[in-house]
Amino acid sequence: MVKRLLVAVGVLAVLGVAAVAGGYAYWQNRLAAPIALDEPALYQVPAGAGFNQIVRELESQGFINDAWAFRLLARVEPERVPRPRVGEYQFTPGMSGLDVMALLGSNNVVTYPLTIPEGWTFRQMRELLNSAPKLENRTADMTDEAIMSLLDREGTFPEGWFFPDTYRYHLGMSDVDILRQALSRMERILEEVWDARDDDLTIDTPYEALIMASLIERETGAPEERREIAGVFKRRMQQGMRLQTDPTIIYGMGERYEGRITRADIREATPYNTYVIDGMPPTPIAMPGRASLEAAVNPLPGETLYFVSRGDGTHHFSRTLREHNNAVNRYIRNR
Incomplete structure (x- = not known):
């Protein structure tokens, strides 16, 4: 009787291990499964979004079918869960769910070009910034003087101080970010050129x-x-x-x-x-x-x-x- 009981326990243990192993394999398979996508698509991470919210959105938008697998990942292996970054990301066919998670935790956001031509005025630059798609506009209602104060150049006349070039921005950036970049570049290049006069x-x-x-x-x-x-x-x-x-x-x-x-x-x-x-x-x-x-x-x-x-x-x-x-x-x- 005792022997039969021990055999039964052993069998159950083996079956339990097999079930756990099978369950783990199935879970990993769901994580590594290709997302449902036939052509490249954009996904936007909004400001303040947490991991669980993103997983729900990915499921509701049809990118993944097994949100439970990723919620379990957050509990079992939290080190593999990305810290979402605000921006747009491009998903491509063949990506797995784990690839998506890695992408959302990277800096590989979709960017857009903004070209400021040489010879343009500051007024023209402002109009361009105001019309740039997906760029947050913080200066539309500000005076030139207020903008320069915001850029820590109070009392500086803005004309000429922004380097004309192509800048790239992503969702979540503002016109102030572009202005700071262009101002910094002009100041640096002007210093270099002046030193070689x-x-x-x-x-x-x-x-x-x-x-x-x-x-x-x-x-x-x-x-x-x-x-x-x-x-x-x-x-x-x-x-x-x-x-x-x-x-x-x-x-x-x-x-x-x-x-x-x-x-x-x-x-x-x-x-x-x-x-x-x-x-x-x-x-x-x-x-x-x-x-x-x-x-x-x-x-x-x-x-x-x-x-x-x-x-x-x-x-x-x-x-x-x-x-x-x-x-x-x-x-x-x-x-």
């Missing part, structure tokens, strides 16, 4: 280099011309001539500019109109790229004092006023 410049500070670079940026999009335009501006300042660059008229007009400059506009006294004021305007007029910054502090030597647009994105450079007037007749008045 020529010795005999007509500008004395990095901020003046930023102003000069903005004029160069707005005058030409032809890379090979930037240093020559910088040279023209340098020689004009050395000889006490006015810079007479049209983009400063346009900037001084602000939103009144409608695509053309009149004689009255040229004569209008604004703080920016370099046909009226001596030297450079008081602030940058746009956001310059690195090439224009480098040109501003490394002007091309030469004798040219004038330039006029050919109408194809390039300029004709002249040494004398007579040569310049002939070029104006050829490229402007005849056109």
Whole structure:
């Protein structure tokens, strides 16, 4: 009798072990099973979401069928459970449930590009930030002054201080994040460029280099011309001539500019109109790229004092006023 009892107990024990082993294998199989997906899909982790909430959402959205397996994972092996990060994640066919969990605990969120073109103004940059999809907008109702204070640059005029480039953002980021990145990059690059400047410049500070670079940026999009335009501006300042660059008229007009400059506009006294004021305007007029910054502090030597647009994105450079007037007749008045 005792022997039979021991045999029965042994059998039950073996069956129990087998059941546990089978149950464990089935559980692991459910965790490693491919998610229900035929094509790539986005999943968004909202702010404040916990692991159990995410598991419920994954099941309700049809990505997984065995939410219990992941809830059990959180109890049995909590070290394998990710700390969800806010953002969007891309699921792809063939991923397992464990792959999904690893992805949700990573930094591999879906990102979006935001390109700030060289030569744009701060106002244009703000409009772009305001319209960027899935980017939280915290500054739409703020003044420029308030934005600079938020960025710890109280009292700084914003124009020119944000480096034009392509930035990437993800869900959960705000326009303030982009502004901080662009400001930090401009300050760093301006410092690098200023350290490599020529010795005999007509500008004395990095901020003046930023102003000069903005004029160069707005005058030409032809890379090979930037240093020559910088040279023209340098020689004009050395000889006490006015810079007479049209983009400063346009900037001084602000939103009144409608695509053309009149004689009255040229004569209008604004703080920016370099046909009226001596030297450079008081602030940058746009956001310059690195090439224009480098040109501003490394002007091309030469004798040219004038330039006029050919109408194809390039300029004709002249040494004398007579040569310049002939070029104006050829490229402007005849056109």
